[in-house]
Amino acid sequence: MAGYSATKQDHAMRLRRVEGQIRGLQRMVEDDKYCIDILTQVSAATSALKAFSLSLLEDHLAHCVAEAARKGGPEADAKVKEATDAIARLVRS
Numbered sequence: 001m002a003g004y005s006a007t008k009q010d011h012a013m014r015l016r017r018v019e020g021q022i023r024g025l026q027r028m029v030e031d032d033k034y035c036i037d038i039l040t041q042v043s044a045a046t047s048a049l050k051a052f053s054l055s056l057l058e059d060h061l062a063h064c065v066a067e068a069a070r071k072g073g074p075e076a077d078a079k080v081k082e083a084t085d086a087i088a089r090l091v092r093s
Contacts, residue, residue, distance in 0.1 A: 003063030004056055014052045021045040053090055057083070 004011055022045060028038045061083060068079035 004059040018048045
């Protein structure tokens, strides 16, 4: 079971909202909207994706990493490394 199963509907709703924002950006470009207005909406979509990422990461830490930590051993070390790598990717983006 995925760590986000309990909040799957919330995650799906967030992603649909982001999808709508991206479609709005496409329309703005097609309609030759002002560059700064488009950039403002890009910032909003980026923030929404970051919020989604953080929520998913929180679920992963609370479920997958915590469960592996309870079991201990190499699996726990691997899950912590995996989460650390994911956090590093998010910070760089």
